Amino acid sequence: MTTSNNSKGISRKDFIKGAAFGIAGIATIGLAGCSTDAAKNNPPAPAPAEGMAWDHETDVVVVGFGGSGGAAAWEAGTAGSEVIVLELAKGAGGSTNICGGLVTIGGGNALQKAAGFEDSPENFYNYLTAALGTGADEEQCRIFAEQSPAMYTWLTEKIGVKFNRGVNPLWPDTPNPTAGLTCTGDEYHMDYAAVSKAVHRTGWVDSETRPGGRDGSGFFQPLLRAVEALPQVKIMYETAGEQLIYDHDQKRVLGIKAKKGDKTLSIKARKAVVLTAGGFAKNEDMVRTYCPAFNGVLALGTAGDNGAGIKMGQAVGAALQNMHMAFSTSTAYAYITQEGCAGGPLSQGIIVNQFGSRYVAEDHYHSWIAEYMLQNHQPQKHLPSYLLFDAQMYDTLPEKSKESLEKAKVTKANSIEELAKALSTSEGVLENTVQFYNSKAAEGKDPLLNKQSKFIKPIATAPFYALEIVPTSMFTVGGLRINTKAQVLSAETGAPITGLYSAGRNAANVIAQQYGGSGTSVATCFVFGRIAGQNAAAEAAI
């Protein structure tokens, strides 16, 4: 690996042994003089700095121990590589451990089959490319759909994640809130059911840490144990990845500088660094800069979602993708879902903007609704929308929904005209919206927005209710641009940056303008985290 390239009497290797490196990158250098163009265009290729003073050396450094970091570490370690996992928090978990416990599992798996759903990677792919909307990368969707069944098998057989049997049925059937298979996405929305056979595709696990609850600890804790059981994997907590050590001549990542307390450690990655440090929802400056439509909305995630992993990639010239997109939800969530399942009792209502106009089908996935709420009503976007329903719909609500409505901002009136006046919607608009909706609802149709007929019912029985709804929370889905091997791509050349991988919310992948359904993010963490770990382990060591 060492080229002996002498100049001024010292060998490259000797020189490098004594070299310090600057904050932004490693010191390596071509030593030959270069007074001619030919020499400048063809600089001598120096060897990577073998003799540098490293605090630690390993094959693969994984930065961030959430779902994607865990998957990457497990794969790299299982493949026989030495792995160091850096985690800035005191313990592992990241956003994966604290999420709702939902993970997208499509393409045909045991849970789907047991419930009588016929799915395939192709059918899943067709759903993804339609439902994820603008910016959905077809190649990434293809890999994600194809790898989904294997990801399910890996979770259950290798990691030990347990999914309960049983299916959570769609509204209005009685919920089965302990079922292992539910449907939180847009699979049954008419626009997508037309291009992809509708099936349930969301796995849901019981919590390991909150008895009787359901959350991401149900898959993260088994993953943590599985990673801890690998002797090749060393986990360093309270250690934050800070800067990639990059050889600008060789154009490759050599390792990473990390901070533990006030100490800076230099860690060599003989094979690769895998950035799985989360998104940037908690970095206000980045949110304002890259996804301004979501600025000011509460950020979901952990303190680790500070964009550090994305910025580390940018510092070595990585391209970005889908940075302006985000998952979001609104105060409508509790009423338009049923025990985590898409479509709830108040999907029978209608959502109107501040003018009194409908703009989104009420049976859409809740992130779709929140995003439209945020983005489609400029310059009035800071005004609320309303979820309108009538007395009959109110009466069918479960008690806990009625109780939560008591605490919410609800306007009640005996006629639509009175309601319009109370809400100060634009003259006649709400009245026309309801009248037209009702005229078609009587036939079970929604020609304006194509809602499923089971959610269509005239809004006809006084009193009428208008629940104020606003976007409440978000997390980012954009990040470093990767290819289907999870290699980070250079902005300059479009080619992979040697020695650098990324997955999870640190990278962009399938999630685009829309979000496919709850659990999509966790599923991308597992699928692309595994891919990153496998490929990082397969790199030649330097």
Added chain:
Amino acid sequence: MTTSNNSKGISRKDFIKGAAFGIAGIATIGLAGCSTDAAKNNPPAPAPAEGMAWDHETDVVVVGFGGSGGAAAWEAGTAGSEVIVLELAKGAGGSTNICGGLVTIGGGNALQKAAGFEDSPENFYNYLTAALGTGADEEQCRIFAEQSPAMYTWLTEKIGVKFNRGVNPLWPDTPNPTAGLTCTGDEYHMDYAAVSKAVHRTGWVDSETRPGGRDGSGFFQPLLRAVEALPQVKIMYETAGEQLIYDHDQKRVLGIKAKKGDKTLSIKARKAVVLTAGGFAKNEDMVRTYCPAFNGVLALGTAGDNGAGIKMGQAVGAALQNMHMAFSTSTAYAYITQEGCAGGPLSQGIIVNQFGSRYVAEDHYHSWIAEYMLQNHQPQKHLPSYLLFDAQMYDTLPEKSKESLEKAKVTKANSIEELAKALSTSEGVLENTVQFYNSKAAEGKDPLLNKQSKFIKPIATAPFYALEIVPTSMFTVGGLRINTKAQVLSAETGAPITGLYSAGRNAANVIAQQYGGSGTSVATCFVFGRIAGQNAAAEAAI
């Protein structure tokens, strides 16, 4: 500037003299050994590579000779700096020279005053922050509004740009198509007129190259002559800026590698490099990656809008901003504008989507309309929208509009019901849209979308026309993140990257989700190009 930092018997300075640099950055290095943490955390500060072999040396290198590059070169040269301007084409001009000859001039200037318009930087600022929508940077808007009067004075008094006297009035007054002052933006739209007193704010110049025409050569050719007249400025045509030469220890840009034919030149910039190389509309991969909503729409601009300047910044760790946003227009343009002035005869019509629903006020700036057309109707966004009007409106059209309608895709019917059937809009939606619109139009109101009353008229006289309208062209508005000094900001630290400036479409600045009006891009080129040139010239030379 040189630190004498010995190691293994050679001085740093001697060493650097013989150094080659790699493709991605300059070779500089801290020579001290570093076996302790302290040494690693505090690397010796090396001096910039003084002895490198440069093909050219200058104070300021300007990359790209369009409007922003010209403004930057003029300012830096006039301030006494030596300047090299690199232009990849055979001649100067970029997109500025071939644009429509419109430039936003607000804040109060001689043309506005002569026409009786009272404007101020504050009034202009209020318009910008309202009309540019999500992502509008308040600090940049402030500088842009404040600098606008000075930019007008500079154009007319220093550069020699000539604006005809006279005002192009708003529809339905008779157009004055040779006037120097027009209004192409959203100034008179009711949403913005409510927060900023409506005034004309678009300068329009005669072409220098097409007698009788009007285009950007009217300001670019005088700028070209003014720059050529500066002895300090050297222009190198057919020379493409390729890669910044960056000192990773000092963290500063030292110069640039440029390609002339098959020769690579190394050019030292003692003070700074100013990236004014245009946007990325002509780079399909970047459009798909960064502004996917506009993918597939014809790109406006020159071959130089290939994103190279943005990628050069990314390669040294620059942050990005507003990359997902773009200017766009549609086939509606010819009918909803009047001789370049906002609001035309068919703004009296209504724009409906493929379902038959209105979604945008027809008197909005045409880019606003096109963007809504592209973004707001997923997953059906590839279906056309329609501009609907009636026989009375048709009759008032000028002959050339009637002729162009002959060649366009127009559906004609004797009733709205028939039209709905012919267009296959959703059951009853178009009928309801027209009926509700007409019911309020009779009172001169548009409660749904707040169109100005002069454009409101019932669509009542058969036959009825539906012109198919689709987005036709776009250019990108996002780029490197800069501060109000036009310094490029690091993604990693948020601080300026020493020695690097950017302006024009190479950088993000005021243009955000919406576009303020025709000429906004050119105006940002001049305002931020000047700022970049002034500040680059004021840097200490290395």
